[in-house]
Amino acid sequence: MKAHRRNKLIAIISGLALLSGAVALILYALTENINHFYAPTEVKEGNAPLNKTIRVGGLVVPGSIERSGERLYVEFKITDNQSQMIISYDNILPDMFKEGQGVIAEGQLVDQNKLVATKVLAKHDETYMPPEVEASLQKYGHPMQPRDGDESKQPSDKY
Amino acid sequence: MIPELGNFFLILAFINAILLGTLPFYGAHTNHKGLIQFAHRASTSIFLLMLVSFVCLTIAFIQNDFSVAYVANHSNTQLPIYYRISAVWGSHEGSLLLWVLILTGWIFAVSSFSKSLPAEMTARVLGVMGLIAVGFISFTLFTSNPFERTLPFIPIDGADLNPLLQDFGLIVHPPMLYMGYVGFSVVFAFAIAGLLQGELDHQWAKWSRPWTTVAWIFMTLGIALGSWWAYYELGWGGWWFWDPVENASFLPWLAGTALIHSLAATEKRGAFKSWTVLLAILTFSLSLLGTFLVRSGVLTSVHAFANDPVRGKFILVFLAIVVGASLILYAIQSSKVRSKSNYTLVSREIAILFNNALLAVSTFVVLVGTLHPLMVEAFTDGKSSVGPPYFNLMFSVFFIPILLLMPLGQQINWKKDDLPMLLKKYIWWFVSCVVLALLLTFGLNGFTFESLEPMALLGTILGLWVIAGTIKYIQLQSAKGKTRWAGMRKISRSYWGMVLAHIGVAVTTLGVVLTSYYSIEKDIRIEMGETVEVEEVSVYFKDFQNIQGPNYISSKAIFEVSSSGDFIAELKPEKRRYNASQMVMTEAAIDPGLFRDVYIAMGEPLNNGAWAIRVYYKPFVRWIWLGAIFMALGGILAMTDKRYREKKFKKKVSEEAVSNGQ
Numbered sequence: 001m002k003a004h005r006r007n008k009l010i011a012i013i014s015g016l017a018l019l020s021g022a023v024a025l026i027l028y029a030l031t032e033n034i035n036h037f038y039a040p041t042e043v044k045e046g047n048a049p050l051n052k053t054i055r056v057g058g059l060v061v062p063g064s065i066e067r068s069g070e071r072l073y074v075e076f077k078i079t080d081n082q083s084q085m086i087i088s089y090d091n092i093l094p095d096m097f098k099e100g101q102g103v104i105a106e107g108q109l110v111d112q113n114k115l116v117a118t119k120v121l122a123k124h125d126e127t128y129m130p131p132e133v134e135a136s137l138q139k140y141g142h143p144m145q146p147r148d149g150d151e152s153k154q155p156s157d158k159y
Numbered sequence: 160m161i162p163e164l165g166n167f168f169l170i171l172a173f174i175n176a177i178l179l180g181t182l183p184f185y186g187a188h189t190n191h192k193g194l195i196q197f198a199h200r201a202s203t204s205i206f207l208l209m210l211v212s213f214v215c216l217t218i219a220f221i222q223n224d225f226s227v228a229y230v231a232n233h234s235n236t237q238l239p240i241y242y243r244i245s246a247v248w249g250s251h252e253g254s255l256l257l258w259v260l261i262l263t264g265w266i267f268a269v270s271s272f273s274k275s276l277p278a279e280m281t282a283r284v285l286g287v288m289g290l291i292a293v294g295f296i297s298f299t300l301f302t303s304n305p306f307e308r309t310l311p312f313i314p315i316d317g318a319d320l321n322p323l324l325q326d327f328g329l330i331v332h333p334p335m336l337y338m339g340y341v342g343f344s345v346v347f348a349f350a351i352a353g354l355l356q357g358e359l360d361h362q363w364a365k366w367s368r369p370w371t372t373v374a375w376i377f378m379t380l381g382i383a384l385g386s387w388w389a390y391y392e393l394g395w396g397g398w399w400f401w402d403p404v405e406n407a408s409f410l411p412w413l414a415g416t417a418l419i420h421s422l423a424a425t426e427k428r429g430a431f432k433s434w435t436v437l438l439a440i441l442t443f444s445l446s447l448l449g450t451f452l453v454r455s456g457v458l459t460s461v462h463a464f465a466n467d468p469v470r471g472k473f474i475l476v477f478l479a480i481v482v483g484a485s486l487i488l489y490a491i492q493s494s495k496v497r498s499k500s501n502y503t504l505v506s507r508e509i510a511i512l513f514n515n516a517l518l519a520v521s522t523f524v525v526l527v528g529t530l531h532p533l534m535v536e537a538f539t540d541g542k543s544s545v546g547p548p549y550f551n552l553m554f555s556v557f558f559i560p561i562l563l564l565m566p567l568g569q570q571i572n573w574k575k576d577d578l579p580m581l582l583k584k585y586i587w588w589f590v591s592c593v594v595l596a597l598l599l600t601f602g603l604n605g606f607t608f609e610s611l612e613p614m615a616l617l618g619t620i621l622g623l624w625v626i627a628g629t630i631k632y633i634q635l636q637s638a639k640g641k642t643r644w645a646g647m648r649k650i651s652r653s654y655w656g657m658v659l660a661h662i663g664v665a666v667t668t669l670g671v672v673l674t675s676y677y678s679i680e681k682d683i684r685i686e687m688g689e690t691v692e693v694e695e696v697s698v699y700f701k702d703f704q705n706i707q708g709p710n711y712i713s714s715k716a717i718f719e720v721s722s723s724g725d726f727i728a729e730l731k732p733e734k735r736r737y738n739a740s741q742m743v744m745t746e747a748a749i750d751p752g753l754f755r756d757v758y759i760a761m762g763e764p765l766n767n768g769a770w771a772i773r774v775y776y777k778p779f780v781r782w783i784w785l786g787a788i789f790m791a792l793g794g795i796l797a798m799t800d801k802r803y804r805e806k807k808f809k810k811k812v813s814e815e816a817v818s819n820g821q
Contacts, residue, residue: 010504015516022520025556026527033549034531037542055544072682072762072771090682092394092762092773095323095744106544132542 035106039136041083043109050109053118056085057104057133065099078103080133082140086114096122102133162227165215166306169256172208172263173296175201179266179289183282184355195278198285202270205292206263213260216305217247226313229253229305235319235739237710245330246320251454251470252305254333258450259295261334262341266292269345269370276366283352284345291344294477302470319739322711328388336381336408340446342374343411346418347443350436351485354492359436364426367439369798371422375415376794382408383787394745394760396680396775398783401550406529407449410522414442417518424511428573429499431508434515436493440485445522447478452529505578510568517561524553555614562621562668565661566628570635584635588627596620603677603778618672625665629658653800660793667786673779680776682762686769693774696722696757701729703768711735711744716770720750720757732761732772756780 037055038048048054058078065076075088087105097103097120107117121130179201186194216229220243225231229252234243248254266288273281299305323329349367353359385408390398399405421435455471502508528545535543566588571581596619604611633647636654640646681693690699702717713735720727728750735744747760755778762771 008500011512018516018520019523022524022557025553026524029549029552030528030531030545033546033552034535035544035546037544053546055542067763067765069766070684072773074763092682092745092760092771095394095742106546135542 037104037132037136039080039083039140040078040085041080041136041140043085043115044083044112046112048109050111053106053108054115055104055106055132056087056115057102057130057136058085059133059137060097060099060101060103062099078105080136080140087117087120088114089117089120091120093120094122098122102130104130104132161215161218161222162224162306162308165212165219166304168208168212168215169296169300169304169306172205172212172259173293173300175205175208176289176292176296179205180286180293181289183286183289187279187282187286190279192278195282198282198289199270201289202263202266202285205289206267209256209260209263213247213256216253216256217244219306220244220247223317225315225317226308226310227305228307228309231309231314231317233317233320235317235710237738238317238320238325239709241330242320242325246324248333249320249324249329252299252303254337255295255299255303255454256305257334258337258341259292259299261337262288262292262295262344265341265345269348273366280352280356283355284348287348287351288344291348291481294481298470298473298477302473316739319710319737322735322737322740322742322744323392325710325737326388326392328384328392332381332384332388335377335384339374339376339378339381339415340408340411340449342370342377343415343439343443343446345370345374346439347485350439351488354436354485354488357492357495359432359496361426361429364422364432364435365803368419368422368426369803371415371418371439372794372798375412375419376791376798378408378412378415379787379790379794382412383784387784390780391747391749394747396678396747396758396760396773396777398674398780401528401545401547403529404449404453406525406550407452410525410529411442411445411449413518413522413525414438414445417515417522418442420511420514420518424508425498428502428508430502431512431515432498433489433493433496436496437489438515438519440482440489444478444482444485445526447474447481451475451478501574503575505571505576507568507571507573507576510564510571513564514561514568517557521554521557521561524557525550528553559617559621562625562664565625565664566632569629569632569657569661585628585631588631589624592623592627593620596623599623603673612676615672615676618668618676622665622669622672625668626662629661629665633658651800651802653797653802656793656795656797656800658793659796660790663786663789663791663793665786666782666789667784670779670782670784670786674777674783678775678777678780680773682771682773684765684769684771686767694776696720696727696774696776698759698772698774700770708735710739711737713746714761714764716761716772718748718759718772720759728757730757730759732759734761751781753781754779 035053035055036048037057040056040058042048043056048056056078058080061077061079061084064084065074067074071090072092073088073090074093075086077084077086087107089105101122104121105115105117106119106121107115109115179198182194182201183198185191186197219227219230220234221240223230223234223236223243225234229250233249233253234246238246246253248257266285269288270281270285273284276284346367349363349370353363382405385405386398389400390396418435418438421431421438424430425432425435451471451474454474455468528549531545532543535541566585567581570584596616600611600616600619601608633650636650637643637646640649679694683691683693683698685691685698685700687700687703690697692698697720699719699721700716701719704715704717706713706715713733715731715733718730718732720730730748730750732748733746735746736742737744745760747758749759750757755776758775758777760773760775762773765771
C-alpha cells in the first residue's frame with residue numbers, strides 16, 4: 001500500500017473508533033443524566049420516580065410562598081390547575097420568580113407531593129412561559145389568562 | 160414618519176440583497192465586468208441602507224416613540240439614554256435588525272478588503288452573502304418587523320426594558336456575539352464560491368483564514384462577555400450553565416476553532432482541503448442552528464424570548480435550504496478538490512487531524528446533548544432535559560486529550576518528525592508540571608491531600624502543561640537564531656498569536672478547574688452591626704440604605720469583608736425594584752482579584768431587619784475570562800501577520816500600475 005493510502009486508512013479507522021467510542025459514551029452519559037419533566041398531576045398519580053433527578057413545572061400558586069425567616073429556605077406550591085405540589089428550595093430564588101409565574105424546578109421527589117429542588121428556573125422575559133409548563137397546562141388545566149390584563153398594553157411578542 | 164422611513168430603507172435593502180444575491184453570479188459566470196463591479200457597489204449600498212434603517216429605529220427609541228410596538232414594549236421614559244440605545248437590540252425584532260446590519264457590515268468589509276482576490280471570486284463571495292442577507296432581511300420583514308405601529312392605541316409610557324438587560328454587559332455582549340455568528344458567513348461564502356468555481360487552492364485558504372479568525376475573535380469575546388455577565392448579574396455566581404442557548408453559541412465556536420486549525424494545514428500544506436470546506440459549511444450551519452434555537456424558543460432556556468412558532472419555522476426552513484443546498488453542492492463538486500497528502504504518521508498534519516477529530520467530536524457531544532430533548536419529544540411525546548453532569552463528563556473526556564497533545568502539536572514538524580526525540584524534549588517539563596500542580600492543589604486543598612479531587616489535580620496539571628509546553632516551544636524556536644533575542648524575533652507574528660491563544664486556553668482551563676473545585680459558598684443570616692465568619696473571611700454588616708435610582712428604588716447594604724483582621728473590601732450589594740415593570744433585581748457586589756473574587760448577593764429580608772445573604776469565595780474565577788482575552792489577542796496577532804498585509808499591498812501597487820498604464 002502506498003503511504004498516503006495507508007495514512008488515509010489509518011485516519012478513517014481511528015476516526016471511526018473515536019466516533020463509536022464517543023457514541024457509546026454519549027449513550028451511557030445520557031441515560032444517567034436525562035431529567036424527565038412531569039406535571040404536578042403526573043407526580044400525584046405516582047408516575048414520577050422518587051429520589052431521581054427530575055424536572056417539574058407549573059404556575060406558582062399565589063399565597064403559597066412560605067419563607068423560613070431564619071435562612072434562605074423557602075417552600076412554595078406549583079399547580080397545573082388540576083393538582084398542586086410542594087417545592088422546597090434552599091437558595092436565592094431567581095429574580096423573575098413571582099406568584100402566578102410559570103416556573104420549572106429541578107430536583108428529587110422525597111414523597112409523592114414534595115420536590116426538593118436544586119435549581120429553579122424562571123425566565124428573563126416575564127411574558128414567557130416555559131414550553132413544558134404550557135403543554136402541561138393544556139393537558140391538565142386551562143391555560144392561565146394573561147396576568148394583570150397587560151395584554152392590551154403589549155400587542156407585540158404575542159400572536 | 161421616521162419608523163416608516165426605517166421600514167422603507169429595510170425594504171430597499173431587501174431589494175438590494177436580491178440583486179446582490181443574483182446578478183454577480185451571472186456576472187462571474189459570463190465574465191461580465193459591469194456585473195462583477197456591481198457586486199461592490201451593491202455591497203456598499205446595502206450596508207448604508209441597513210445603517211439608515213437601524214439608525215431610524217434607534218431614533219425611535221431615543222425619542223420614546225411609543226407608537227412603535229417594539230419601542231413601547233422594550234423602553235420607558237425613565238430609562239437612561241444609554242439603555243434606550245442598547246434597548247434597540249434588547250429583544251427579538253431589534254436584535255434581528257442588528258444581526259442584519261452586522262451581516263451587511265461584513266459584506267461591505269469583504270467588498271472593501273478583497274482587492275487582492277480574483278474579481279469573479281469576489282463577486283461570487285459577495286453573491287453568496289447577498290443570498291444570506293435575502294434570507295435574514297425577509298425574516299425580519301415578514302415575521303419580526305421592528306417598525307410595526309401600535310396604532311390607534313398608543314400607550315402613554317413603555318413597558319420598560321427587562322431590568323436584567325439594563326447593564327453594561329448586555330450593551331456589548333449581543334453585538335460581539337453577532338459579529339461572531341455572522342462573521343462565519345464570510346468563510347462559508349468563500350467555501351461556496353470556491354466550490355462553485357471548482358478550485359480550492361492554498362490561495363483560497365489564505366484568503367479565508369484572516370476572516371475566519373476575526374469572526375472567531377468576536378465569538379470568543381462574545382461568549383466570554385455573556386459568561387461574565389451571567390456571573391455578576393444573575394446573582395448566583397455561576398458562569399456557565401450548559402443552557403441550550405449558551406450551547407448554541409458554543410457549537411459554532413468549537414467548529415470554528417477546528418476550522419482555524421484545518422485552514423492552517425490547508426494553507427501551508429494543501430492538506431485536508433475538502434474537510435476544511437465541509438467544516439466551513441458546518442460552522443456556519445451551526446451558527447444558523449444557534450439562531451434557530453434562540454429564536455424559536457423550542458428549548459427551555461434562561462434566554463428565552465417570547466416565542467412565536469412562525470419564526471421558528473421560518474428559520475428552520477432557511478436552515479434546511481442553506482445546509483441542504485451547500486451539502487449538495489459539496490457532494491457534486493468536492494471530488495474536484497485534490498488534497499496533498501505527502502505526510503507521515505508523525506507530523507503536524509496528523510496533529511491537526513487529531514485536533515480536528517477531537518474538536519469535532521466535542522462539538523458532536525454538545526450538539527447531541529442540546530438537541531436530545533427535541534428528539535425525545537419528537538418520538539415519545541415526553542419532555543426532558545439533559546443535565547450539566549452529562550456535558551461536564553463528556554466534554555472533559557475529549558478536552559483532556561486536546562490539552563495533553565497541544566504542546567506537542569505546536570512543536571511537531573510538518574510532514575515528518577521524530578516522536579521519541581520530541582517526547583524526550585518535553586518529558587521533564589511535563590514532570591515538573593505534575594509536581595507544581597500537586598503543590599498548588601495541595602495548597603488550595605487546605606494543605607492536605609485528603610479528599611483531593613483527582614479531576615482538580617488533572618485539570619491543573621493540564622493547564623500548567625500547556626503553559627509550560629508553550630514556553631518550551633518559544634525556547635526551542637528561538638534557539639534557531641544566532642542569539643536568543645534574534646531567534647525570538649524570527650518567530651512570525653502568527654506563531655506568537657498561536658502561542659498567546661494556547662496560553663489563553665490554559666488560563667481558562669485553570670480558571671474553570673480551580674473555581675469549580677475550590678469555591679466556597681455559604682448562606683448566612685446577618686443583622687446590622689453583626690459580624691459573621693465565613694471560612695477565612697469575616698463579613699461585617701455595616702449599614703443599610705434605601706436609595707432612589709433613575710428608574711428603580713434600591714435597598715443597599717454595606718458589608719465590610721476582612722480576613723484575619725486585614726480589611727479586604729467594602730461590598731455594596733443591592734436589591735432593586737424597577738418602577739415600570741415592578742421587577743426585583745439582585746445586584747451582586749464583587750471584590751474582584753486576580754487570584755480570588757469575594758462575592759456577596761442579597762437574598763431575602765428576614766425577621767428583625769436581618770437579611771439572608773449569600774457569600775462566595777471564588778479562587779481564580781477571573782482566569783476564565785482572562786484566558787478568553789488572551790485567545791482574542793492571539794487571534795488579533797495571527798490575523799495581522801505580515802504575509803496577509805504584504806500581499807495586499809503589493810497587489811494594490813501592481814493594480815495601480817496597471818490602471819495607470821491604461
